[in-house]
Amino acid sequence: MAVVSKEKVGAKPIHPLDRFLRLDRIPTLWCPGCGLGVILGTLLRAISRRVEERKLRPDRVVFVTGIGCTARTTFYVGFDGAHTLHGRAIAFATGAKLANPELELIVLGGDGDIAGIGGNHLIHAARRNMDLLVIMNTNFIYAMTGGQAAPTTPEGLYTTTTPRGNPEKPVNVIRLLSAFDVNYVARASTIYPHLLEQYLYKALGMKGFRFIEVVSTCPEVFGRHIGMRSPTALYSELKKRIRVKAKPGIEDSALDWSRGIVLGEYIENDYPGYTELMFRGVERK
Amino acid sequence: MRRVYARGNEAIAEAAITAGLKFYAGYPITPTSDIMEYLAERLPDRGGLMVQFEDEIASINAAIGASWAGAKSMTATSGPGFSLMVEGIGFAVITETPLVIAYVMRAGPSTGIPTKSTQADLLQARFGAHGDYIIPVYAPSSVQEAFDLTIKAFNTAEKLRTPVILLSDAVIAHLWETAVFREPSEVEIVSRKKPKTRPEYYKPYEPEEDYVAPMACFGEGYKVIVESLTHDEKGYYRQDTPTQRRMIERLTKKVLYNIDYVFEYDTYYTEYADYIFVSFGSSARSVLSAVRELRRKGVKAGLLKLKTLWPLDEDRVRNVCRRAKRVFVVENNIGKLVWDVERILRDKEVFSISIIDLDLPTPDEVLEVAMEWL
Amino acid sequence: MSETLVIRGTSSKYRITVIADRCKGCGICVLVCPTKVLVDGGEYNKYGYRYPLPENAEKCIGCRLCEYSCPDFAIFVEVVED
Numbered sequence: 001m002a003v004v005s006k007e008k009v010g011a012k013p014i015h016p017l018d019r020f021l022r023l024d025r026i027p028t029l030w031c032p033g034c035g036l037g038v039i040l041g042t043l044l045r046a047i048s049r050r051v052e053e054r055k056l057r058p059d060r061v062v063f064v065t066g067i068g069c070t071a072r073t074t075f076y077v078g079f080d081g082a083h084t085l086h087g088r089a090i091a092f093a094t095g096a097k098l099a100n101p102e103l104e105l106i107v108l109g110g111d112g113d114i115a116g117i118g119g120n121h122l123i124h125a126a127r128r129n130m131d132l133l134v135i136m137n138t139n140f141i142y143a144m145t146g147g148q149a150a151p152t153t154p155e156g157l158y159t160t161t162t163p164r165g166n167p168e169k170p171v172n173v174i175r176l177l178s179a180f181d182v183n184y185v186a187r188a189s190t191i192y193p194h195l196l197e198q199y200l201y202k203a204l205g206m207k208g209f210r211f212i213e214v215v216s217t218c219p220e221v222f223g224r225h226i227g228m229r230s231p232t233a234l235y236s237e238l239k240k241r242i243r244v245k246a247k248p249g250i251e252d253s254a255l256d257w258s259r260g261i262v263l264g265e266y267i268e269n270d271y272p273g274y275t276e277l278m279f280r281g282v283e284r285k
Numbered sequence: 286m287r288r289v290y291a292r293g294n295e296a297i298a299e300a301a302i303t304a305g306l307k308f309y310a311g312y313p314i315t316p317t318s319d320i321m322e323y324l325a326e327r328l329p330d331r332g333g334l335m336v337q338f339e340d341e342i343a344s345i346n347a348a349i350g351a352s353w354a355g356a357k358s359m360t361a362t363s364g365p366g367f368s369l370m371v372e373g374i375g376f377a378v379i380t381e382t383p384l385v386i387a388y389v390m391r392a393g394p395s396t397g398i399p400t401k402s403t404q405a406d407l408l409q410a411r412f413g414a415h416g417d418y419i420i421p422v423y424a425p426s427s428v429q430e431a432f433d434l435t436i437k438a439f440n441t442a443e444k445l446r447t448p449v450i451l452l453s454d455a456v457i458a459h460l461w462e463t464a465v466f467r468e469p470s471e472v473e474i475v476s477r478k479k480p481k482t483r484p485e486y487y488k489p490y491e492p493e494e495d496y497v498a499p500m501a502c503f504g505e506g507y508k509v510i511v512e513s514l515t516h517d518e519k520g521y522y523r524q525d526t527p528t529q530r531r532m533i534e535r536l537t538k539k540v541l542y543n544i545d546y547v548f549e550y551d552t553y554y555t556e557y558a559d560y561i562f563v564s565f566g567s568s569a570r571s572v573l574s575a576v577r578e579l580r581r582k583g584v585k586a587g588l589l590k591l592k593t594l595w596p597l598d599e600d601r602v603r604n605v606c607r608r609a610k611r612v613f614v615v616e617n618n619i620g621k622l623v624w625d626v627e628r629i630l631r632d633k634e635v636f637s638i639s640i641i642d643l644d645l646p647t648p649d650e651v652l653e654v655a656m657e658w659l
Numbered sequence: 660m661s662e663t664l665v666i667r668g669t670s671s672k673y674r675i676t677v678i679a680d681r682c683k684g685c686g687i688c689v690l691v692c693p694t695k696v697l698v699d700g701g702e703y704n705k706y707g708y709r710y711p712l713p714e715n716a717e718k719c720i721g722c723r724l725c726e727y728s729c730p731d732f733a734i735f736v737e738v739v740e741d
Contacts (some may be wrong), residue, residue, distance in 0.1 A: 002716035003669045008662040014678055015732045025521070026681060027731060032708070033685035037730025059506045064350070067513075074510065075522070080503040082353065082511035085376050088346040091338070095347030096503060098334055099308045099354035103504050124339040193727040219685075231685035278334060 020044045020078050028076055030069065033223075033231020035190035035216025036137060040073055042193045043106070043135070046200035055205060061104050064093040066113040069144045069218075070137040073108050087117030090125045093132050101275045104204070107134045111152040112142050115173050119151075122173075126180040129208045131273035135200075136173065136211070139218035140257065147221045154257035158225055173213055174253035174266050183208030185267035187253070189215040191239045192263070199265065208273035215242060215261055286467045293431045293457035297387050298323040299466050300435035301359055305474055306385075307333040308351035308358045310344040312366060315399035316455045317389045320361040341366040345373030345386070352382045353511055355502040357439060357476075361387035363455075364406060365396060367413065375414030377448035378536060380511045381490065381498065383477055384448040385438045391455045392643055401643035402455035404566055404617035410450045411595040417533050419540045421547045422450045422595040426569045428462040434549075434592060436467075440475035441547060445539050446497050452594060454617075456567040456645050484508060490532075491518035496539035541596060548598040551590045552605055554580060558587030560659060561609040562638075563602075563626050564616065565591045567645040572615045574648035575655065584659060594622070599629045606630055611658060613638050615651055664704060668696070668713025673721045674737045675713035681733035684708035688725035688734055694718040697725065 013019055021044075030036050050056035061079045065071035067086035074081035080103075084092045093105040107114075114122055114136045125132060141159065142148040149159040151171040159166060177185045184203050188196040196214060203210040215238065217223070223234040241260055245252060248264035255261060272280075291299070298320050301309075309328060311321040324335045333356075338344045341362055348358040362370060367388050377384045390406045392398040410422045421441050425431040435451055442449040480487045480499040484507045492498045498518075501507035510520030515532055517523050540547065553573055555561055560579070564572040569590040579586035589605050591597075606612055612630055614623035615638040623637040638654045640646035664679040675696065682704055689697045689711050696719045700712035711734070713719070719736065726735045 002714070003667075004712060004714060004716065005667045005669070007665055007667075009665045010662055014663070014665065014676070015735050017732055021732065027683070027706070030730060032683035032730075033687060034730050037732070038728060041729070041732060042727065060504050062503045078508055080507070080509050082350070083513055084349075084511065085346065085372055085513055088342065088373070088376075091343040091346035092350035094336075094338075094343075095308065095310055095350030095352075095358070096354040097350075098336060098347075099351035099356035099358070100502075100504055103354060120339055121343055124343070190728075190730075197727075231687055232690045235687055235690065278336070 017041060017044045020048070021076055022078050025075050029072060031220040033217055033219040033235065034069070035139065035214070035218070036070055036073065038190040038193055039135065039137060039196070039214055039216065040076065042197045043200055046197050046204055049201055050204045056104060060102055061106065062096060064089045064096070064105060064107045066109045066118060068110040068113045068142070070108050070110040071113060087113055088121065089113070090118060090121040090132065090134065094125060094130050097131055097275060098278060101279065105132050107132055109136060110143070111136055111138045111140070112150045115171050116151045126177050126182050126209050126211070128274040129180070129182055129271050131207050131209070131275045133203050133210045136213045137216050138213050138255070139216045139222055141218055141222040141225065143218050143221040147225060152255055170255045172253055172255050175250055177211055178250045178267060181269065181271050182211065182267060183269045183271055183273070184210035186265040187213045187215065187261070187263050189238070189242050189263055190217060191235065191242060192244065195244065195263065207276070208271055215263070286465050286471055288463060289466050290461060290463050291428055291466070292459050292461050293425070293428050293453060294320045294389070294459065295323060296428045296431040296464060296466070297361070297435045297451065297453065298327070300432040301385070301439065302327060302331050302333070303467060303469050303472065304436045304439035305357045305469070305476070306359050306439070307356035308348065309333065309335045310338050310347040310351065310358070310360050312338055312341045312344050312362070314363045314366045316391055316458045317361045317363050317387065320387060341369040342373065345370040346376070348384055349373060349377050349380070349382050352384050353503055353509070355504070357383070357443065359385040359387065361389065363389050363391045364393045367406070367409065371413040374448055375416055376513050378414065378416070378418045378420060379513060381446040381536070382448065383442040383446055385435070385442050385451060386448060387435070387451045387453065389453045389455060389458045398643060400455065402567060402617065402645060404454060404568060405619070407452070407594055407618065407621050410452045417537070419537045419596050420447055420449060421540060421593065422452050423549070424452045424565045424592060424594050425457060426566050426590060427457070428460060429464040430592065431457060432464055432466060436472055437549070440473065443477045444475045444497070444546070445543060446477060446500055447540060452566070454567050480507065488518040489520045490516065490535065492535055492539065496535070496542050544596055544598050547593055547596065548601065549592040550601070551592065553588040553590070555587035555589055555605050557585060557608060559585040559610045560613065561587045561589055561606050562613045562615055563589045563591065563622065564614070565594060565622065568615050568617050571646050571648045571651055575651040578648060578652060597625060597629070602626070602629050606633065609633060611636060613655055613658070615640070615646065617642055617646055666710070666712060668716030669739065670717040670719055672739055673716065673719040674739050675716055675719060675725070676735055676737070677710055677713060678733045679704045679710040680706065681731045682708050682710035683731055684710065685730065687728050691724045691728050693722060693724065694720055
């Protein structure tokens with residue numbers, strides 16, 4: 001028989017993930033139904049597992065973000081964190097990792113921050129196979145600033161800067177990264193948090209450049225542009241448009257809101273990371 | 286220590302190594318690429334890392350990241366590169382990151398003449414980024430000064446938790462002179478203050494009595510927050526006027542309060558001088574020659590050579606020039622330092638000697654203008 | 660940090676805890692629960708959001724999909740110790 005009780009509890013950790021959070025900054029500023037909270041919770045679970053296995057030291061974890069909704073993640077985590085400049089988190093994280101290779105750098109950013117203004121740094125970090133875990137939140141819009149077109153905005157969509165329809169095609173970052181010898185490229189979604197956790201957990205145990213694109217819900221801004229501001233309506237809509245494939249090829253990787261988006265692990269390698277190359281040295285030819 | 290015959294850029298690189306440089310992030314740009322190349326060869330042997338990045342924006346941000354990971358960091362560039370780095374410098378300012386940026390000026394604007402000199406970027410070095418802030422700017426005028434002021438720049442950056450600009454120019458960069466290079470044990474090396482409190486009580490931006498906050502870095506268990514938004518002492522984003530005021534005060538006061546440490550200058554023949562010439566960098570070399578020539582002619586001329594271009598200790602400048610009848614400001618630009626000198630020496634006649642020269646103004650050029658007003 | 664309203668629904672096997680004052684009423688947990696444990700109870704938290712009530716806790720199968728899908732660290736499920 002079920003018992004439902006209510007009580008007022010004082011200031012102390014309640015939720016199992018509270019020990020990783022700055023509780024004085026909770027509730028988060030993210031909108032109801034925003035996928036970012038799911039990404040954060042899932043990431044913390046993956047970190048927690050690695051910490052328990054003694055593969056990761058909490059002191060060595062550093063969150064680095066740029067600017068945007070995703071970037072606010074650093075506000076909430078009880079780890080070393082840097083809320084840097086728009087698009088420059090990857091560059092900052094590269095410097096930090098090379099100056100202290102024992103740190104585990106986790107970069108989070110939106111699609112605009114990572115693949116728009118930060119595009120050049122993304123490309124070169126991938127080219128170097130730099131030892132970073134980059135998590136890109138794809139919500140198809142520039143949400144923090146009110147709904148301008150983003151690099152991943154579907155073609156033809158209304159946004160505040162494309163009121164007559166978006167003339168640009170969305171960027172397929174998975175395909176872009178396939179041009180480089182990187183160690184891990186995957187696409188997940190906040191609709192399937194267990195899958196996301198699996199990928200994050202795996203990535204946290206690897207070296208080199210690891211990239212996970214997370215297709216996520218932004219009900220307040222993207223949802224508003226497509227006429228679905230209700231979190232559950234957008235959630236259900238996104239769920240219809242994604243599917244998981246066991247071993248997807250690059251030909252499956254199109255970020256196509258109309259035709260469907262394929263989740264999965266696209267690239268997996270074990271090349272030496274840039275840090276190893278810098279410290280071990282390379283063969284001079 | 287050893288006596289060397291070296292060029293300015295080499296002096297900057299060697300001094301950086303002496304001061305404890307551990308991470309250099311850079312991008313090729315004339316006339317600074319040789320600093321990066323020199324460090325590419327030497328820095329790894331001294332326990333440091335030199336990385337060439339994809340652009341100057343990545344360089345400045347990586348240098349800031351490395352500083353927060355505990356390394357003494359540096360980058361070097363010239364006009365076009367500095368213009369790209371300016372947002373990053375603002376970021377270093379608000380996060381109170383120790384960092385040295387060697388800015389070797391070259392003829393501009395824009396691409397200009399990469400291999401030739403100027404002194405046009407004085408104001409950009411001070412105020413390049415948006416927002417209210419004060420950062421130290423040092424200007425060497427010789428190879429020895431390039432060495433000494435680079436060490437001073439690192440010490441200032443660490444002591445005051447601030448980015449520091451070392452403002453050189455294309456002349457000094459490739460000028461060969463004899464100098465004395467010192468070892469770390471022979472000079473004062475300052476490193477950032479570490480927190481004495483436990484992590485639970487530590488606030489990354491809470492200053493001590495000297496107006497500087499101790500700096501815990503990544504990986505030390507202090508859960509530091511590096512925050513580019515306006516923040517309180519904990520590093521939490523705050524959007525109210527009192528917090529903004531407190532923060533701006535923190536950022537500016539720590540430099541101004543330490544102006545005695547920061548402000549460096551040399552005087553030549555200024556005691557009882559009727560005419561004082563104010564200059565800096567490579568121009569000051571010609572001015573010294575001109576002043577000596579005037580003295581030979583019986584004119585009581587003197588030189589105030591500024592080695593710190595910002596902040597200016599205005600009382601000291603007034604004091605040096607107190608007996609002067611006329612003051613001349615010599616610079617290789619359209620006239621920028623003269624605005625400060627006019628303002629500081631309100632009661633004196635101040636003349637601008639602006640000579641745009643792709644090398645450095647010659648003593649004769651300086652004398653030609655000065656003679657009209659003596 | 661002031662006091663927080665916490666709702667608990669307990670069955671013989673699982674205890675569902677809703678930290679009501681963190682909830683933003685997105686409704687996703689109610690949507691994804693496979694056995695319809697959670698309902699919109701019509702009550703408001705201190706920020707004006709309607710939080711879910713684990714009224715049908717006896718139907719809970721401990722899948723934790725609510726916990727994983729919640730963006731706000733506002734709901735979690737524990738196994739009841741004997």
